[in-house]
Amino acid sequence: MTSRRVVIALGGNAMTGPDGSATPSAQRDAIREAAGHIADVVAAGVEVVLTHGNGPQVGNLLVKNEMAAHVVPPVPLDWNVAQTQATIAFTVADELDAALAARGLAQRTAGLVTRTLVDVDDPGFREPSKPVGRFLPREEAERFVSLGQIWEDRGERGWRRVVASPEPRSVVDSPAIHALAAAGFVVVCAGGGGIPVTDDGRDGKGLRGVEAVIDKDLTAAILAKELDADTLVIATDVPNVMIDFGTPSQRPLGRVTVAELREHAAAGQFARGSMGPKVEAALRFVEGGGSRAVITSLEHIADAVSGDDAGTVVTA
Numbered sequence: 001m002t003s004r005r006v007v008i009a010l011g012g013n014a015m016t017g018p019d020g021s022a023t024p025s026a027q028r029d030a031i032r033e034a035a036g037h038i039a040d041v042v043a044a045g046v047e048v049v050l051t052h053g054n055g056p057q058v059g060n061l062l063v064k065n066e067m068a069a070h071v072v073p074p075v076p077l078d079w080n081v082a083q084t085q086a087t088i089a090f091t092v093a094d095e096l097d098a099a100l101a102a103r104g105l106a107q108r109t110a111g112l113v114t115r116t117l118v119d120v121d122d123p124g125f126r127e128p129s130k131p132v133g134r135f136l137p138r139e140e141a142e143r144f145v146s147l148g149q150i151w152e153d154r155g156e157r158g159w160r161r162v163v164a165s166p167e168p169r170s171v172v173d174s175p176a177i178h179a180l181a182a183a184g185f186v187v188v189c190a191g192g193g194g195i196p197v198t199d200d201g202r203d204g205k206g207l208r209g210v211e212a213v214i215d216k217d218l219t220a221a222i223l224a225k226e227l228d229a230d231t232l233v234i235a236t237d238v239p240n241v242m243i244d245f246g247t248p249s250q251r252p253l254g255r256v257t258v259a260e261l262r263e264h265a266a267a268g269q270f271a272r273g274s275m276g277p278k279v280e281a282a283l284r285f286v287e288g289g290g291s292r293a294v295i296t297s298l299e300h301i302a303d304a305v306s307g308d309d310a311g312t313v314v315t316a
């Protein structure tokens with residue numbers, strides 16, 4: 001099977017190196033590796049629209065802002081999201097253009113600063129849930145909690161700061177993404193779930209950025225639907241979604257229907273803040289009329305696009 005248009009969502013694991021370090025060189029190396037796999041998909045004749053996470057990067061920018069607040073004016077979180085889109089998109093463009101050229105392809109990459117519409121009264125503003133930035137040991141995290149920040153125990157790797165994360169409603173810049181893809185560009189867009197904007201409370205004066213970080217997998221599901229993609233690929237660091245993850249009875253899910261996967265989700269199989277949103281995004285895309293969604297690791301994405309034998313494949 002060959003797909004006409006595919007949306008690929010790159011997870012943080014694919015962009016920051018094996019230990020989660022977000023140094024420029026670790027990011028560059030990880031993106032170079034990802035670019036090779038994405039170029040293989042393009043080389044198979046598929047139109048690719050690429051989106052990506054920004055959790056580590058936006059959390060780090062937030063810290064820089066706060067630390068330098070007495071020296072230069074701090075900027076709001078939505079500005080930080082925009083800045084991560086720019087940095088990641090240009091890095092992906094460099095690496096992907098090189099990988100495309102190495103495969104003899106004339107196609108080029110275009111990055112687009114992208115806004116995502118959210119509701120101003122979304123409960124996600126009142127109950128922060130999106131993990132960003134670095135992991136810290138509990139004692140260090142508690143120091144920041146005492147300063148008013150919200151941190152959460154993320155298990156083995158330590159504690160992580162969480163910020164507001166409203167539900168994405170629509171991707172404001174979808175028409176521009178569609179135009180660039182139709183013109184033959186591999187488009188990098190809606191990074192970090194998109195810059196959250198609302199159209200409420202401005203008396204018809206247009207959109208306004210709001211301080212939050214949207215889940216990129218949930219935005220990817222909307223983007224794939226709005227672009228009429230036939231497949232949504234969510235690329236992370238595990239080849240399959242697992243049932244009973246991390247226990248002796250763990251087993252990989254291969255092909256699965258939305259009804260089966262909804263049952264597993266309702267039974268609490270998928271962790272909030274990691275596999276949970278990926279599964280939810282896959283379900284929403286297929287339930288919304290998309291033909292299939294695949295959750296798999298980077299090295300399997302070309303196989304996941306060309307057939308049904310790689311990764312966890314969700315169909316109606």
Ligand SMILES: Nc1ncnc2c1ncn2[C@@H]1O[C@H](COP(=O)(O)OP(=O)(O)O)[C@@H](O)[C@H]1O
Pocket residue numbers: 010011012013014053235236237238240241242243244245269270271273274275276
């Ligand atoms: N049921 C599950 N099946 C597979 N992986 C799971 C499951 N539950 C939690 N995970 C964890 O989810 C991780 C992927 O989520 P996350 O780290 O947020 O990905 P990314 O940064 O690539 O978007 C895996 O590395 C794995 O540790």
Ligand SMILES: NC(=O)OP(=O)(O)O
Pocket residue numbers: 011012052053054055056131191192193213214215216217
């Ligand atoms: N914005 C977002 O979902 O980023 P991560 O995928 O890096 O968590």
